[in-house]
Amino acid sequence: MEIIRFSDIRPERWRNGGGVTREIARHPSNGEWDWRVSIAEVGSAGEFSAFPGMERVISVIDGELLVLTVDGAEHAMEKYRPFRFSGDSASSSALPTGDIRDLNVIARTGAYKGYLSILELSKKRAHPVFGGQLAILLEGKAAVSDGGEGTSEAIELGRYDAVVGSDQNNPEILGRGFVAIVSIDPVEETV
Structure with a gap:
């Protein structure tokens, strides 16, 4: 993570x-x-x-x-x-x-297309961060943990800290506040 x-x-x-x-x-x-x-x-x-x-x-x-x-x-x-x-x-x-x-x-x-969404976090339902994404804590209090079977201890995030997404053991953010989800997708060429 x-x-x-x-x-x-x-x-x-x-x-x-x-x-x-x-x-x-x-x-x-x-x-x-x-x-x-x-x-x-x-x-x-x-x-x-x-x-x-x-x-x-x-x-x-x-x-x-x-x-x-x-x-x-x-x-x-x-x-x-x-x-x-x-x-x-x-x-x-x-x-x-x-x-x-x-x-x-x-x-x-x-070559690439960038997307930006602002989401409200929940203390009850973790938000996964997938490969090709960054999650940036904008305000509030939140922690991130490894989303795999052997989940690791949650790590506290500071304001504007970013979590790099992964397709293996997606990191998961839990807390109260707002997070920016940034996705960067390669543009597929059409033939």
């Missing part, structure tokens, strides 16, 4: 210098990547970095509201409501209610 601790991730400046991001995962792990999952801190209005040839899914995960302008059209983004747009688009933000944090899923168009 693999857990990525948010507290261990070093913050990096955005491509355009306008903010800070923490990269949770990428593929491949070195060099030019085909997909990336990150959490960004947005403390001032301004331009978003362009990601040509990529598709983005973004969701506010801390704070109330982000007004995202994409190719001239305004989109009011409330907490936990994912929004998909092209990384080729000119995009900028306004913060009418103050600073926010957002979760970003960016995938190379035509």
Whole structure:
């Protein structure tokens, strides 16, 4: 079972210098990547970095509201409501209610498709994390255990910690709060 601790991730400046991001995962792990999952801190209005040839899914995960302008059209983004747009688009933000944090899923168009869902956790029914998925604790209190027959002792998760999914002994998250489920699927070529 693999857990990525948010507290261990070093913050990096955005491509355009306008903010800070923490990269949770990428593929491949070195060099030019085909997909990336990150959490960004947005403390001032301004331009978003362009990601040509990529598709983005973004969701506010801390704070109330982000007004995202994409190719001239305004989109009011409330907490936990994912929004998909092209990384080729000119995009900028306004913060009418103050600073926010957002979760970003960016995938190379035509090679991968990224999905983002926000779910409420249950103390009674564990949520499995399958291969090709990341589960990120957004708020609340939760623990993860190995979902196999010989279940291991549950490990507490901190805010923004990520659990890497597996198709063998699926990790299972149990608790109260909200979790982001990120899925990255390869795009199958049609002949």
